[in-house]
Amino acid sequence: MELRKRLAQLSHEDKYPFHMPGHKGRFSSLIGNFDTTEIPGLDNLHCPQDVLSRAQDTVAGIYKAAKTYFLVNGSSVGIMAAIAALTKPGDCVLVVKNCHKSVLAGLVHSGAMPVWIDQSLCPNLRHWLPPSTEAVKELIAKYSIKAAIFTNPDYYGLAPDITSLAQVCQKAGIAVIVDEAHGAHLHWGKTLGLPQSAIDAGCDIIVQSPHKTLPALTQAAWMHITDLALEEQMQETLNLFHTTSPSYLLLSSLEYAGDWASSYGSVMLRRLKILADVLNLRCKQLNLDFPQTLSNRDWTKFLLPNRRGLVGLLRSQGIFPELIQGDKVLFMLTMADALVPQGIAALYRLLPLIEALPEIPGEEIILPPLPKQEITPREAWQRPGEKVSLAKARGRIARQVLAPYPPGTMVVAPGQRLESEHVDYLQKLHAKKVIPQWLEVI
Numbered sequence: 001m002e003l004r005k006r007l008a009q010l011s012h013e014d015k016y017p018f019h020m021p022g023h024k025g026r027f028s029s030l031i032g033n034f035d036t037t038e039i040p041g042l043d044n045l046h047c048p049q050d051v052l053s054r055a056q057d058t059v060a061g062i063y064k065a066a067k068t069y070f071l072v073n074g075s076s077v078g079i080m081a082a083i084a085a086l087t088k089p090g091d092c093v094l095v096v097k098n099c100h101k102s103v104l105a106g107l108v109h110s111g112a113m114p115v116w117i118d119q120s121l122c123p124n125l126r127h128w129l130p131p132s133t134e135a136v137k138e139l140i141a142k143y144s145i146k147a148a149i150f151t152n153p154d155y156y157g158l159a160p161d162i163t164s165l166a167q168v169c170q171k172a173g174i175a176v177i178v179d180e181a182h183g184a185h186l187h188w189g190k191t192l193g194l195p196q197s198a199i200d201a202g203c204d205i206i207v208q209s210p211h212k213t214l215p216a217l218t219q220a221a222w223m224h225i226t227d228l229a230l231e232e233q234m235q236e237t238l239n240l241f242h243t244t245s246p247s248y249l250l251l252s253s254l255e256y257a258g259d260w261a262s263s264y265g266s267v268m269l270r271r272l273k274i275l276a277d278v279l280n281l282r283c284k285q286l287n288l289d290f291p292q293t294l295s296n297r298d299w300t301k302f303l304l305p306n307r308r309g310l311v312g313l314l315r316s317q318g319i320f321p322e323l324i325q326g327d328k329v330l331f332m333l334t335m336a337d338a339l340v341p342q343g344i345a346a347l348y349r350l351l352p353l354i355e356a357l358p359e360i361p362g363e364e365i366i367l368p369p370l371p372k373q374e375i376t377p378r379e380a381w382q383r384p385g386e387k388v389s390l391a392k393a394r395g396r397i398a399r400q401v402l403a404p405y406p407p408g409t410m411v412v413a414p415g416q417r418l419e420s421e422h423v424d425y426l427q428k429l430h431a432k433k434v435i436p437q438w439l440e441v442i
């Protein structure tokens with residue numbers, strides 16, 4: 001039983017997790033003897049009328065949503081269902097360049113056509129910046145758009161001006177879906193400099209992963225709608241996608257996360273802000289702060305510049321970050337770190353040692369412009385494909401989604417034609433072992 005052995009070993013070594021799940025192993029009551037599914041007395045996720053319905057309504061009340069649906073396959077299932085519910089073949093959907101791969105899965109299901117939003121690059125993060133309202137306005141003037149899907153915030157904590165995006169879209173009759181997988185905690189951070197929550201901005205469908213930022217079990221997620229006109233359609237579409245054996249471990253952890261955060265969320269996030277400020281101040285003193293010029297960023301995504309030997313040093317102290325990518329390291333701070341602050345203290349103590357490690361020069365990977373979307377992701381997916389080496393993908397249309405994990409951010413979408421500059425970029429990613437050396441094309 002190698003997997004169980006590996007898990008046991010990791011649970012021993014990973015003393016201070018700065019990665020998902022958000023509960024960080026500090027909530028043993030999440031795993032009671034609750035591993036069951038829909039038996040009499042436990043309601044039905046596909047048509048909740050009893051305990052599940054009341055638990056969902058409680059969470060809706062906390063977030064001031066018109067309706068909340070519990071999800072057991074992460075935000076991914078909610079994003080796919082939202083797109084499938086609101087769009088049909090040929091509809092145009094506004095999509096951000098760094099969307100999660102589940103957005104592409106939703107487009108394959110619905111048959112809609114992505115209209116990619118022009119975003120500029122953040123040079124320090126080598127990552128697309130959130131879309132501007134101006135760029136969205138231009139596309140609305142040019143295309144007949146049915147729905148828009150924004151990310152708030154993204155994996156690195158970067159958030160758009162969600163209120164103005166929602167206003168511009170809704171004024172034009174465009175439904176706004178928000179991938180807020182990384183934003184279930186925003187609700188408690190209104191006065192703490194966190195980005196605004198999409199529910200408060202009046203967006204239509206908001207999908208969140210409490211398992212990432214609140215004490216809920218991995219995969220436990222929820223979707224909020226702000227207009228009851230969508231209620232039936234959304235339930236029916238979720239029923240198409242959801243398992244008929246939902247895990248009550250996951251469902252009960254959602255009830256727990258909502259209840260816990262509504263009782264302690266504000267105080268824990270305030271405490272976490274103090275701890276994060278202390279970390280950031282020390283980094284500034286040591287010249288260890290990750291260079292950023294970003295205003296609307298979720299500070300719970302703590303970044304450090306990578307250094308040679310950093311991973312070994314962190315591991316020696318039982319510290320496991322969320323992501324190590326090139327010249328940056330991402331640590332996810334959650335309310336669990338405010339409850340048990342030993343992890344942040346351990347990281348704080350290491351900072352002078354990290355500062356003394358040799359620097360890793362910033363990489364020069366320039367993101368090419370997005371490839372042209374020639375056909376819909378569904379059309380591409382339905383055509384027969386062939387696996388070719390990256391070099392031979394030049395001039396061909398991609399059939400598959402390429403979204404290295406973590407964080408599952410899209411690099412190539414089905415239906416996009418790859419030119420030389422894209423293939424060069426993919427080859428660089430392959431050289432860094434981020435993607436395989438082949439691609440399925442049509």
Ligand SMILES: Cc1ncc(COP(=O)(O)O)c(C=O)c1O
Pocket residue numbers: 073074075076077100102151153154155179181182209219221407408
């Ligand atoms: C921006 C973003 N959206 C959506 C998802 C999918 O969330 P889940 O893992 O809950 O399915 C992720 C996962 O990492 C993500 O980073």
